[in-house]
Amino acid sequence: xxxxxxxxxxxxxxxxxxxxxxxxxxxxxxxxxxxxxxxxxxxxxxxxxxxxxxxxxxxxxxxxxxxxxxxxxxxxxxxxxxxxxxxxxxxxxxxxxxxxxxxxxxxxxxxxxxxxxxxxxxxxxxxxxxxxxxxxxxxxxxxxxxxxxxxxxxxxxxxxxxxxxxxxxxxxxxx
Amino acid sequence: xxxxxxxxxxxxxxxxxxxxxxxxxxxxxxxxxxxxxxxxxxxxxxxxxxxxxxxxxxxxxxxxxxxxxxxxxxxxxxxxxxxxxxxxxxxxxxxxxxxxxxxxxxxxxxxxxxxxxxxxxxxxxxxxxxxxxxxxxxxxxxxxxxxxxxxxxxxxxxxxxxxxxxxxxxxxxxxxxxxxxxxxxxxxxxxxxxxxxxxxxxxxxxxxxxxxxxxxxxxxxxxxxxxxxxxxxxxxxxxxxxxxxxxxxxxxxxxxxxxxxxxxxxxxxxxxxxxxxxxxxxxxxxxxxxxxxxxxxxxxxxxxxxxxxxxxxxxxxxxxxxxxxxxxxxxxxxxxxxxxxxxxxxxxxxxxxxxxxxxxxxxxxxxxxxxxxxxxxxxxxxxxxxxxxxxxxxxxxxxxxxxxxxxxxxxxxxxxxxxxxxxxxxxxxxxxxxxxxxxxxxxxxxxxxxxxxxxxxxxxxxxxxxxxxxxxxxxxxxxxxxxxxxxxxxxxxxxxxxxxxxxxxxxxxxxxxxxxxxxxxxxxxxxxxxxxxxxxxxxxxxxxxxxxxxxxxxxxxxxxxxxxxxxxxxxxxxxxxxxxxxxxxxxxxxxxxxxxxxxxxxxxxxxxxxxxxxxxxxxxxxxxxxxxxxxxxxxxxxxxxxxxxxxxxxxxxxxxxxxxxxxxxxxxxxxxxxxxxxxxxxxxxxxxxxxxxxxxxxxxxxxxxxxxxxxxxxxxxxxxxxxxxxxxxxxxxxxxxxxxxxxxxxxxxxxxxxxxxxxxxxxxxxxxxxxxxxxxxxxx
Numbered sequence: 001x002x003x004x005x006x007x008x009x010x011x012x013x014x015x016x017x018x019x020x021x022x023x024x025x026x027x028x029x030x031x032x033x034x035x036x037x038x039x040x041x042x043x044x045x046x047x048x049x050x051x052x053x054x055x056x057x058x059x060x061x062x063x064x065x066x067x068x069x070x071x072x073x074x075x076x077x078x079x080x081x082x083x084x085x086x087x088x089x090x091x092x093x094x095x096x097x098x099x100x101x102x103x104x105x106x107x108x109x110x111x112x113x114x115x116x117x118x119x120x121x122x123x124x125x126x127x128x129x130x131x132x133x134x135x136x137x138x139x140x141x142x143x144x145x146x147x148x149x150x151x152x153x154x155x156x157x158x159x160x161x162x163x164x165x166x167x168x169x170x171x172x173x174x175x
Numbered sequence: 176x177x178x179x180x181x182x183x184x185x186x187x188x189x190x191x192x193x194x195x196x197x198x199x200x201x202x203x204x205x206x207x208x209x210x211x212x213x214x215x216x217x218x219x220x221x222x223x224x225x226x227x228x229x230x231x232x233x234x235x236x237x238x239x240x241x242x243x244x245x246x247x248x249x250x251x252x253x254x255x256x257x258x259x260x261x262x263x264x265x266x267x268x269x270x271x272x273x274x275x276x277x278x279x280x281x282x283x284x285x286x287x288x289x290x291x292x293x294x295x296x297x298x299x300x301x302x303x304x305x306x307x308x309x310x311x312x313x314x315x316x317x318x319x320x321x322x323x324x325x326x327x328x329x330x331x332x333x334x335x336x337x338x339x340x341x342x343x344x345x346x347x348x349x350x351x352x353x354x355x356x357x358x359x360x361x362x363x364x365x366x367x368x369x370x371x372x373x374x375x376x377x378x379x380x381x382x383x384x385x386x387x388x389x390x391x392x393x394x395x396x397x398x399x400x401x402x403x404x405x406x407x408x409x410x411x412x413x414x415x416x417x418x419x420x421x422x423x424x425x426x427x428x429x430x431x432x433x434x435x436x437x438x439x440x441x442x443x444x445x446x447x448x449x450x451x452x453x454x455x456x457x458x459x460x461x462x463x464x465x466x467x468x469x470x471x472x473x474x475x476x477x478x479x480x481x482x483x484x485x486x487x488x489x490x491x492x493x494x495x496x497x498x499x500x501x502x503x504x505x506x507x508x509x510x511x512x513x514x515x516x517x518x519x520x521x522x523x524x525x526x527x528x529x530x531x532x533x534x535x536x537x538x539x540x541x542x543x544x545x546x547x548x549x550x551x552x553x554x555x556x557x558x559x560x561x562x563x564x565x566x567x568x569x570x571x572x573x574x575x576x577x578x579x580x581x582x583x584x585x586x587x588x589x590x591x592x593x594x595x596x597x598x599x600x601x602x603x604x605x606x607x608x609x610x611x612x613x614x615x616x617x618x619x620x621x622x623x624x625x626x627x628x629x630x631x632x633x634x635x636x637x638x639x640x641x642x643x644x645x646x647x648x649x650x651x652x653x654x655x656x657x658x659x660x661x662x663x664x665x666x667x668x669x670x671x672x673x674x675x676x677x678x679x680x681x682x683x684x685x686x687x688x689x690x691x692x693x694x695x696x697x698x699x700x701x702x703x704x705x706x707x708x709x710x711x712x713x714x715x716x717x718x719x720x721x722x723x724x725x726x727x728x729x730x731x732x733x734x735x736x737x738x739x740x741x742x743x744x745x746x747x748x749x750x751x752x753x754x755x756x757x758x759x760x761x762x763x764x765x766x767x768x769x770x771x772x773x774x775x776x777x778x779x780x781x782x783x784x785x786x787x788x789x790x791x792x793x794x795x796x797x798x799x800x801x802x803x804x805x806x807x808x809x810x811x812x813x814x815x816x817x818x819x820x821x822x823x824x825x826x827x828x829x830x831x832x833x834x835x836x837x838x839x840x841x842x843x844x845x846x847x848x849x850x851x852x853x854x855x856x857x858x859x860x861x862x863x864x865x866x867x868x869x870x871x872x873x874x875x876x877x878x879x880x881x882x883x884x885x886x887x888x889x890x891x892x893x894x895x896x897x898x899x900x901x902x903x904x905x906x907x908x909x910x911x912x913x914x915x916x917x918x919x920x921x922x923x924x925x926x927x928x929x930x931x932x933x934x935x936x937x938x939x940x941x942x943x944x945x946x947x948x949x950x951x952x953x954x955x
Contacts, residue, residue, distance in 0.1 A: 042884060042886065110587055141894035151890060152252050
């Protein structure tokens with residue numbers, strides 16, 4: 001039995017300890033936003049936050065995550081509510097500013113990579129609230145084990161989304 | 176639910192309009208199809224195809240003024256079926272966009288029309304416009320009778336029909352009735368092209384448009400980013416098992432002996448063998464992944480060599496393929512010079528080469544199939560042509576199409592690869608489910624995706640441009656040599672040795688599979704007196720030598736064949752401009768005759784910061800560590816859309832590094848349905864084009880594809896993104912819809928190649944511009 005904390009909830013997991021987190025999230029815990037892309041930590045579609053740091057769930061065994069808090073895109077609204085100290089009533093129906101910005105800027109094309117993109121940009125904005133284009137591009141390209149890849153080519157929209165998310169966060173979230 | 180019946184039928188522009196009854200509550204313009212939206216209801220109903228002649232199948236209006244649109248097309252990021260389609264239907268009905276409450280897509284038992292997800296605006300949209308026009312006319316007929324006024328005295332605005340001092344909404348006119356409109360269609364739902372609406376209902380004049388042309392957001396984005404969307408890989412069924420494929424060692428290897436699962440390590444996994452199809456299944460996905468790797472290592476295949484190797488492919492095309500084995504194709508744009516035309520005094524002649532590209536979706540293909548003891552087959556998958564996929568599965572199993580239902584979900588974009596039904600994993604899942612008697616989920620791994628999917632065909636082109644004494648083009652000739660565009664045989668069926676449609680061959684009656692390389696690039700230089708273009712084809716590379724009959728299987732990918740032919744044409748045009756001593760943008764202006772091209776080229780000159788001069792640049796240099804810069808231009812006419820592109824790049828000769836600094840696109844698509852969505856599509860399409868130009872080439876040895884992951888097949892990263900400027904120069908007055916982002920994708924490479932020539936003085940006549948290729952070009 002491995003103890004994991006996923007999106008704020010403690011979970012006892014029966015999968016073997018060497019199982020990569022991605023398979024545990026999707027098959028045992030029904031947390032479906034991290035996507036299978038390569039299984040090789042080469043694309044970023046499976047990214048999640050572990051204690052606020054982006055990791056690739058396709059290669060990270062759950063044994064390495066005990067005691068850490070895992071956040072996926074499903075858990076971003078609750079993460080934001082907790083960070084801002086929002087009441088349940090205030091938080092109801094609200095998305096995380098990054099998700100909100102992704103909708104407002106119509107960022108996704110097919111969208112399969114965007115779960116990892118939103119995780120990476122959330123990590124960036126939590127450390128760098130007002131990033132430059134170069135900082136966003138570097139976060140998406142060189143800060144992790146591989147670049148975050150978008151085959152549709154939505155990088156320009158992602159940059160727009162990241163800047164809008166930064167503004168929304170500075171304003172305290174979506175109105 | 177009817178309380179009385181009334182079979183009175185009237186004809187409305189050839190469509191049959193009848194009231195089937197009166198309803199105690201609600202009311203609907205068309206018969207509801209009797210299928211619950213949930214999957215269980217659909218499966219229980221036994222109905223596997225909608226009756227397309229019922230407009231319910233396309234459009235359904237309810238008493239509360241809400242509208243449901245059904246389409247067999249699917250979304251892969253274009254957004255068109257959720258934005259443009261809704262806008263067009265709202266427009267024809269003169270209803271507000273907000274009334275378009277739901278779009279039901281793809282599922283073969285819940286959508287009527289079939290056909291591929293391509294040409295969405297060019298021809299598919301017309302089906303919906305016509306269906307909506309028939310519907311509007313029927314409602315006007317209803318209103319005329321109810322109001323007691325002549326049809327001609329009625330008008331519609333914002334969903335309200337008015338005339339003779341009376342008015343009512345669509346919903347009010349429909350309320351309490353069960354109405355059916357039967358519209359004429361042609362075609363076959365499970366064929367490649369699906370159904371088309373026939374007849375000529377009066378379409379709203381485009382000059383009266385109020386909904387088309389506005390930037391409505393795509394309604395499926397919010398649930399996607401909120402994590403509420405069920406993606407294709409997320410579908411689960413009780414009792415399902417996970418499967419991983421163990422594909423042959425080469426494209427021609429047959430199975431000698433399948434490896435056994437190490438039961439001590441993987442107690443719940445087992446190997447399944449059907450012909451040359453080998454898979455490992457387990458109730459636990461991670462166990463299936465690991466056991467498949469172990470089994471792959473223990474499986475024996477015959478050896479095979481039958482491919483030329485990617486580094487020898489251009490030479491193989493030039494010297495070894497017999498291009499006269501099948502008939503060549505002459506361009507419809509070919510023409511002889513009129514008598515007295517000036518003779519050519521200078522000639523540019525060169526060969527241009529496009530390698531194989533991968534569609535390379537970020538997530539590999541995945542399908543969950545459920546074959547039941549009663550013979551019913553349900554696939555949960557994503558496909559650009561689900562009705563046609565259904566026919567592939569039925570053919571493989573030797574059953575009728577009505578035994579098969581395809582349910583579709585959002586999935587990874589794959590840019591044309593499944594427009595012929597199958598993209599991979601579908602037929603394997605069906606066969607494994609039939610074998611095991613339970614639902615089976617087949618997830619291709621990255622290497623499966625790179626090695627066993629189809630690819631965009633390679634092409635070698637010879638372009639000859641003759642210039643007259645004044646530096647104008649006197650003659651243009653091109654010969655394009657490449658394998659065919661499309662092989663839609665499902666790989667699972669091929670490996671299992673079960674029936675498929677035929678591979679492309681010279682006698683194939685289906686034009687998609689006839690062994691021919693058409694001239695797909697629309698000729699745009701109307702002022703050129705003599706044009707001669709020919710396409711030469713061959714069998715798919717390796718196919719005939721392979722005991723599996725699997726070669727490098729081709730499949731259309733964004734701007735298919737036109738990309739392969741536009742690249743040599745446009746790159747050669749820039750080199751011919753240099754030979755003439757002319758600015759390459761002005762050189763194009765001098766040879767186009769269509770005013771729409773003249774307009775966008777002039778606009779491109781302003782918007783891109785173009786420097787008018789001939790190439791190469793005065794600073795051009797092919798050696799040294801100093802960065803040299805250049806500019807290049809390209810144009811394309813595709814599906815009524817006029818596009819022009821300028822690239823500004825920097826090259827470091829000593830390292831062979833190419834950096835694309837700025838891309839400018841000017842688009843005149845005619846009627847611009849949704850500017851915001853078009854801008855996003857054009858940006859993204861352009862970046863995919865930059866990626867292909869800089870990085871992409873399928874590598875293979877004599878037996879198999881060797882670019883098996885993102886390190887072997889790199890694509891553009893965020894840091895490599897150039898500055899982008901998209902200029903939307905819509906032209907609603909022309910009255911037709913031009914296609915979206917495909918041209919943006921295709922135009923990047925020739926503009927970048929021309930900029931390379933401008934920067935270095937050395938032509939770039941093949942892709943991609945990787946350091947190795949660039950250094951070879953600079954040495955040449």
